[in-house]
Amino acid sequence: xxxxxxxxxxxxxxxxxxxxxxxxxxxxxxxxxxxxxxxxxxxxxxxxxxxxxxxxxxxxxxxxxxxxxxxxxxxxxxxxxxxxxxxxxxxxxxxxxxxxxxxxxxxxxxxxxxxxxxxxxxxxxxxxxxxxxxxxxxxxxxxxxxxxxxxxxxxxxxxxxxxxxxxxxxxxxxxxxxxxxxxxxxxxxxxxxxxxxxxxxxxxxxxxxxxxxxxxxxxxxxxxxxxxxxxxxxxxxxxxxxxxxxxxxxxxxxxxxxxxxxxxxxxxxxxxxxxxxxxxxxxxxxxxxxxxxxxxxxxxxxxxxxxxxxxxxxxxxxxxxxxxxxxxxxxxxxxxxxxxxxxxxxxxxxxxxxxxxxxxxxxxxxxxxxxxxxxxxxxxxxxxxxxxxxxxxxxxxxxxxxxxxxxxxxxxxxxxxxxxxxxxxxx
RNA sequence: GGAGAGGUGGCCGAGUGGUCGAAGGCGGCACAUUGCUAAUGUGUUGUGGGCUCAAAAGGCCUACCGCGAGUUCGAAUCUCGCCCUCUCCGCCA
Numbered sequence: 001x002x003x004x005x006x007x008x009x010x011x012x013x014x015x016x017x018x019x020x021x022x023x024x025x026x027x028x029x030x031x032x033x034x035x036x037x038x039x040x041x042x043x044x045x046x047x048x049x050x051x052x053x054x055x056x057x058x059x060x061x062x063x064x065x066x067x068x069x070x071x072x073x074x075x076x077x078x079x080x081x082x083x084x085x086x087x088x089x090x091x092x093x094x095x096x097x098x099x100x101x102x103x104x105x106x107x108x109x110x111x112x113x114x115x116x117x118x119x120x121x122x123x124x125x126x127x128x129x130x131x132x133x134x135x136x137x138x139x140x141x142x143x144x145x146x147x148x149x150x151x152x153x154x155x156x157x158x159x160x161x162x163x164x165x166x167x168x169x170x171x172x173x174x175x176x177x178x179x180x181x182x183x184x185x186x187x188x189x190x191x192x193x194x195x196x197x198x199x200x201x202x203x204x205x206x207x208x209x210x211x212x213x214x215x216x217x218x219x220x221x222x223x224x225x226x227x228x229x230x231x232x233x234x235x236x237x238x239x240x241x242x243x244x245x246x247x248x249x250x251x252x253x254x255x256x257x258x259x260x261x262x263x264x265x266x267x268x269x270x271x272x273x274x275x276x277x278x279x280x281x282x283x284x285x286x287x288x289x290x291x292x293x294x295x296x297x298x299x300x301x302x303x304x305x306x307x308x309x310x311x312x313x314x315x316x317x318x319x320x321x322x323x324x325x326x327x328x329x330x331x332x333x334x335x336x337x338x339x340x341x342x343x344x345x346x347x348x349x350x351x352x353x354x355x356x357x358x359x360x361x362x363x364x365x366x367x368x369x370x371x372x373x374x375x376x377x378x379x380x381x382x383x384x385x386x387x388x389x390x391x392x393x394x395x396x397x398x399x400x401x402x403x404x405x406x407x408x409x410x411x412x413x414x415x416x417x418x419x420x421x422x423x424x425x426x427x
Numbered sequence: 428g429g430a431g432a433g434g435u436g437g438c439c440g441a442g443u444g445g446u447c448g449a450a451g452g453c454g455g456c457a458c459a460u461u462g463c464u465a466a467u468g469u470g471u472u473g474u475g476g477g478c479u480c481a482a483a484a485g486g487c488c489u490a491c492c493g494c495g496a497g498u499u500c501g502a503a504u505c506u507c508g509c510c511c512u513c514u515c516c517g518c519c520a
Contacts, residue, residue: 004476005476037477038476038477038478041476041477041478041489042477042478042488044489045476045477045478045488045489045490046488046489048488048489048490049487049488049489051500051501052489052501054500054501055445055499055500055501056445056446056500056501057500058445058500058501059445059446059500059501060445060446062445062500063445068500069500071500072499072500072501073500074500075500075501076499076500078500079499079500079501240437242437365437365455369455369456369472371473371474
């Protein structure tokens with residue numbers, strides 16, 4: 001969130017950002033309210049100054065034994081007028097606050113302008129399999145006895161999944177593998193709450209915009225997290241860090257909960273879009289001047305996972321219209337899913353500049369002694385269900401088995417291949 | 428869930444109606460001094476907002492002692508609500 005001072009002095013930039021991100025923040029109204037606010041503020045502060053001065057005089061007069069009733073009554077009247085003005089001011093502040101929440105982050109200069117069609121594939125890795133007759137993950141999962149979507153549907157409805165046997169272990173193995181992978185590269189493992197308050201979500205920019213996508217527990221005033229980004233980014237909420245403590249690189253596993261309101265359709269079958277899914281998430285808190293580089297290395301970290309698993313992917317630089325509300329720049333990582341015959345987004349690596357830091361109250365004391373907001377970044381490293389889709393579909397063999405990447409062997413108890421259950425027994 | 432205690436500046440910790448943005452200490456910074464990255468001395472050191480200034484510096488004003496209301500001429504200090512922490516009891520994976 002930007003403050004009024006910034007918006008006042010960067011009006012054109014903000015106006016452009018709103019348009020390019022296809023947001024609808026009412027900048028004119030904000031600027032008008034800002035003018036009114038400063039006008040009123042000047043008045044009320046002058047009156048407060050007077051009240052303070054006269055109150056002190058009353059104190060001195062009383063100490064000297066003089067009578068003060070008349071003056072006290074006069075100051076009281078002044079106080080009443082202050083109260084009325086303050087109330088008006090509070091109203092203006094609240095209105096401005098409401099409007100400010102809808103002002104999006106400004107896209108970085110390197111971000112292509114336009115809608116989804118302006119997204120740029122910046123690089124690709126690996127050879128996508130494109131033969132005919134490849135099975136999709138649902139067929140493979142059923143044949144191998146490791147995935148049962150209808151079982152989850154019976155108890156929870158659509159948008160959930162049940163993994164069985166080696167399939168369940170595969171999920172656990174992937175989580176462990178990814179956590180180890182990132183920890184070995186300087187990220188600190190964190191275990192986080194899966195329920196947070198609205199403030200934490202607001203800080204990340206999930207609220208107010210994505211309210212409809214959130215699972216809420218009204219009785220507790222808590223929300224199920226849509227991603228571990230929320231607890232990780234809020235880890236140091238409201239504190240002042242020292243420059244020497246930065247960068248802070250965090251990684252956490254968490255389940256993620258999303259209502260995905262209105263998202264049901266043909267491209268969401270199987271594990272492609274779920275209400276609950278597992279994800280390993282990275283978050284960085286960094287110095288502003290290193291933000292751009294940190295985004296590149298963050299993206300590289302997520303790519304590292306995919307490379308270690310030998311899965312073909314491509315990196316997409318999102319255009320302004322596709323960029324999320326709080327992001328200034330974002331790379332999506334997409335895995336090739338041969339059975340689906342399409343690319344699936346498994347990671348989103350974003351640089352939020354100081355947008356989240358302002359909302360969360362994340363500052364650091366710079367070497368020159370000044371307080372500044374730091375920069376936040378996050379990236380999936382990576383999301384499990386679609387990774388599973390790509391893995392099953394990519395490593396399927398003509399024999400109906402699925403080979404497992406060598407990197408997972410230690411996490412699978414040495415198992416190197418998923419095979420259909422023998423004699424119809426359960427896997 | 429019940430009973431009690433408490434939340435003050437980067438940290439520790441005083442402060443129960445006025446001159447308190449807040450003693451003292453630690454830490455930080457500057458200078459001085461000492462035969463050296465130690466010790467000592469002196470000074471300095473919060474944040475947000477508004478106005479002023481071409482800008483910066485500076486200056487003036489205002490707000491902030493967990494959060495929000497209230498009492499009062501005047502609130503860190505009194506009252507109410509909320510949040511959080513700690514201790515004891517209960518419950519519990």
